[in-house]
Structure formats: C-alpha cells, structure tokens
Amino acid sequence: MRRFRNRVTGVRQSVHRRTAGQPAAARHLLPVLVVAVVALLDVASGAAMPWLPLLAAGPALAASTNGPRGVACVGALAVAMGVTLAIGHAAPVREPAGVVTALLAVTVASGLASALRVRRERVLAAVRSVAEAAQHALLQPVADTVGPFQVAVRYSAAAAEARIGGDLYALLPTPHGIRLIVGDVRGKGLPAVSTAALVLGVFREAAHDEPDLLGVVARIERSLARNLGADDFVTAVVAGYPPSGHLEIVNCGHAPPLLISASGEVAAVEPSRPAPPLGLRALSGQAPRLQRLAFAVGDQLLLYTDGVTEARDHTRAFYPLGEGVARHVCDEPAHTLTALHDELLEHVGGRLHDDAALLLLRKRTADEPAYAPSMCEAAF
Structure with missing residues (x-):
C-alpha cells in the first residue's frame, strides 16, 4: 500500500510539473500575440498609420515575461511588421521611419528592464533558498512516526512569500521519552523568528538533559529572561510522554491543547x-504546574497556535477549531490536519493574517504499522 501511495504521489507530481510549465509558455507567447492582433486590426481597418504605434506594446510586455533575447525577438518582429504594413499602405517615408525609431527605442528600454528583472529574480531565488535552509534548521521536519506516535504538522506563515514566522514547534525522542513544544512568540517579523530560534535551541538541549519536564520549562525561562526585552514573551505548551506511559503537559499562557479520545x-x-507566558515569570511570581493525563491507544492530542483559533471570516467570526476537529478527525493525523488546514483557509478566504501552526499526534498500538489504510482514505 505504501508503494502504491508513493507511486500515485509521483504521478501527481509529474503531472503538476507538466501542467505548471504550460502557463509559463503562454506568458512567453503573449507579446507575439499582441503584435499579431495589432497587425490584424491594422489590416482589417485599412487605416494608413493609426494602429502601428501600438506595436510597441509587444516588446514592452515582453520585458515582464521574457528575457533580453526574447524582448529583442519580439522587437524585431514588431519592427518588421510595422515596415511591412507601412509599405502596404504606401505611407510617406517619414511616418514609418518615426514608428520604427519608436519601436527600436521601446525594444532597447524593454531589453534593459528585462535584464534587470532577470537579475532580481536570480537574487530572489538565492534568498529563497537561504530562507528554506533556515526553515529546515529552525523548524526541523517531523517524522510521520516517532516512538509510539503517528505525527502530522501543518505550518503557515502569514507574511507573503515567507516560510517561517513567530510560531514554533518541535518534537523529538529523548532518553526521558518523547518531548514536544508548540509556541507563539509575541510580535512578527525577524525579531519573532530570532526569539523562536532561541526557544527551540534551548528546548532541544534541555529536552535531552533535564529528566523532569518542569526542568525543561525552567531552562527555557532562564534563557528568555537573559535575552528578551521587558515586553517580550512566548506562550507555549510543553508536553512529554515518559516511559511510564502517561501524558505530561505544562501550559505557559498558551491556548489549551485538544484531547481527542x-x-x-x-x-x-x-x-x-x-501560568504566565515564558519570559514573564519574574513579573508574576507564578510557576507553571505539571499536568498528568491518561493517554490510551487511539487517543490524539492537538496542539495549535492562536493563528488558528483567532482566524476570522468575512463576518468577523472566529474559526471553530473544536467543531472542525470533530468533523474531520480520523485515525490518520496527516489526513485530519490536511482537512483542517483546507477548511481554515476557506474560512478566512484563502489567506491567513497571522502565523498558524498545528501539531497532531496519535498513539498507535505496538503492532500497528507506521502506515495502514484507514477510513480517512475513502475519498482517495
């Protein structure tokens, strides 16, 4: 079944690559189509010269869809078409000469603009590759199965073209059991990303070193107290599943996780x-408390950030996460989160206005395979 699933996924990706190239080819041919339409209008109208200056729209448009060589080709086509039509109309030499000069000037300017655009696109591609590397270093991919759990993660950054933001998550096996964190940094932009990196770095070290989950939280608190400003903080839920077989949760001012039986x-x-958010304990004097919960086979735990629960539709209504979970929950976490994420985007009209993270884990039996056909795949 896994082999069949991977094969279907590969077919879908190859089809996507083939279809993704079709709009790009159409954009490259659009300037040629503009030149052809102007020429047809000129022939159909029979006018002497009024339509010919519009041939400059071809190379001008090519600056945004083609490289410098493509702009030159479209400009040459426009010049040739303008000369041919002017000769056909038997126009005075001065008039077509003016049109040709204008076409050449527009072509040269468009070629320079195209060269600058191509250069900026290359720089942007390099920056994006660095951003993706930073994303993998900061929000490391989570395996589909970790210990006795099936795991799924969905993350959406609110900033356009961004891959990372102020929300954070991590899940890793340690000598003290499975430990995870989901949090939300106050603020947005690069300062929030910097704080998220700090929290995740401390968590990954402390999760391995500290035998007690409260000790992990205390390590993060001390680090933030040294490095954050007076008005900065991080809300977070830190959870663990020690060898004793129960679920441990420490909530530091964060939205409560959802337990799904x-x-x-x-x-x-x-x-x-x-309990106060991380970074504010010294101001409040309150310490977080450890909660222990039974977590049986088939139970699931959903951790999320307020970008999910505070997402609003056009009527300013919040997204009802609990109801959405009840509608879409199944025994395959990846399918559940895909359905939730799609419904969330539909609720807000296609784009989130805050970072949003979802992490779902399900406890499976010891003999249950890492992947098995489930009721979630009925629609597949």
Whole structure:
C-alpha cells in the first residue's frame, strides 16, 4: 500500500510539473500575440498609420515575461511588421521611419528592464533558498512516526512569500521519552523568528538533559529572561510522554491543547492553574504546574497556535477549531490536519493574517504499522 501511495504521489507530481510549465509558455507567447492582433486590426481597418504605434506594446510586455533575447525577438518582429504594413499602405517615408525609431527605442528600454528583472529574480531565488535552509534548521521536519506516535504538522506563515514566522514547534525522542513544544512568540517579523530560534535551541538541549519536564520549562525561562526585552514573551505548551506511559503537559499562557479520545470525543485540556507566558515569570511570581493525563491507544492530542483559533471570516467570526476537529478527525493525523488546514483557509478566504501552526499526534498500538489504510482514505 505504501508503494502504491508513493507511486500515485509521483504521478501527481509529474503531472503538476507538466501542467505548471504550460502557463509559463503562454506568458512567453503573449507579446507575439499582441503584435499579431495589432497587425490584424491594422489590416482589417485599412487605416494608413493609426494602429502601428501600438506595436510597441509587444516588446514592452515582453520585458515582464521574457528575457533580453526574447524582448529583442519580439522587437524585431514588431519592427518588421510595422515596415511591412507601412509599405502596404504606401505611407510617406517619414511616418514609418518615426514608428520604427519608436519601436527600436521601446525594444532597447524593454531589453534593459528585462535584464534587470532577470537579475532580481536570480537574487530572489538565492534568498529563497537561504530562507528554506533556515526553515529546515529552525523548524526541523517531523517524522510521520516517532516512538509510539503517528505525527502530522501543518505550518503557515502569514507574511507573503515567507516560510517561517513567530510560531514554533518541535518534537523529538529523548532518553526521558518523547518531548514536544508548540509556541507563539509575541510580535512578527525577524525579531519573532530570532526569539523562536532561541526557544527551540534551548528546548532541544534541555529536552535531552533535564529528566523532569518542569526542568525543561525552567531552562527555557532562564534563557528568555537573559535575552528578551521587558515586553517580550512566548506562550507555549510543553508536553512529554515518559516511559511510564502517561501524558505530561505544562501550559505557559498558551491556548489549551485538544484531547481527542479514540471514540472521537474532543475536550480542551485546560491548565489546573493559570501560568504566565515564558519570559514573564519574574513579573508574576507564578510557576507553571505539571499536568498528568491518561493517554490510551487511539487517543490524539492537538496542539495549535492562536493563528488558528483567532482566524476570522468575512463576518468577523472566529474559526471553530473544536467543531472542525470533530468533523474531520480520523485515525490518520496527516489526513485530519490536511482537512483542517483546507477548511481554515476557506474560512478566512484563502489567506491567513497571522502565523498558524498545528501539531497532531496519535498513539498507535505496538503492532500497528507506521502506515495502514484507514477510513480517512475513502475519498482517495
């Protein structure tokens, strides 16, 4: 089944690559089509010269769709078409000469603009490759299965063209069991990314070193107290699944996780005592408390950031995450999060206005394969 699934995925990707090239080819041919349309209008109208200056639209448009060589070809075509039509109309030499001069000037200017655009695109591609490398270093990919859990993650940055933002997540196996964190940094932009990197770096070290989950939280708190400003903080849920087989949760001012039973019931895991976000403990004097929950086979835990629950539609209504989970939950976390993410984007009209992260883990039996056909695949 996994081999069949991978084969279908490969076919889908190859089809996408073939179809993705078709719009690009159409854009390259669009300037030629513009020149042809202007020429046809000139022939159909029978006018002596009024339509010919519009041939400059061809090389001007080519500056945004073609490279310098393509602009030169379209400009040459426009000049040849203008001369041919002017001769056909038996226009005075001075008039077609003026049109040709204008076409040459537009072609040269468009070629320079195209060269600058190509150069900027190359620089942007290099910057994007660096951003993707930073994303993989900061938000490292999470395996589909970690220990006794199936895991799925969905992350969307609100900033246009961005891959990373102020939300953070990590899940890793340690000598003390599986440990994970989902958090939200106050603010946006590069400062938020810097703080997220700091939190994740400390968490990855502390998760391996500290035998107690509260010790992990304390390490993060101390680091943030030294490095953050007075008004900066991070809300987070730190969770663990030690060898004893129960679920541990420490909530630091974050939205409560959703516990989904094997029967499909959804309940919010509210903290037994409110605790301040990370970085603000010194101001409040309150320490977070460890919660222990039973986590049976088939149970699931959903951690998320407020970019999900505070997403609004055109009527300013919040996205009902609990209801969405109840509608889409199944025994394959990746399918559940895909359905939730699609519904969330539909709710907001296609684009989120805040970073949003979703992390879902499901406890499977010891003999359950890492991937098995499920009821979620009925639509596949």
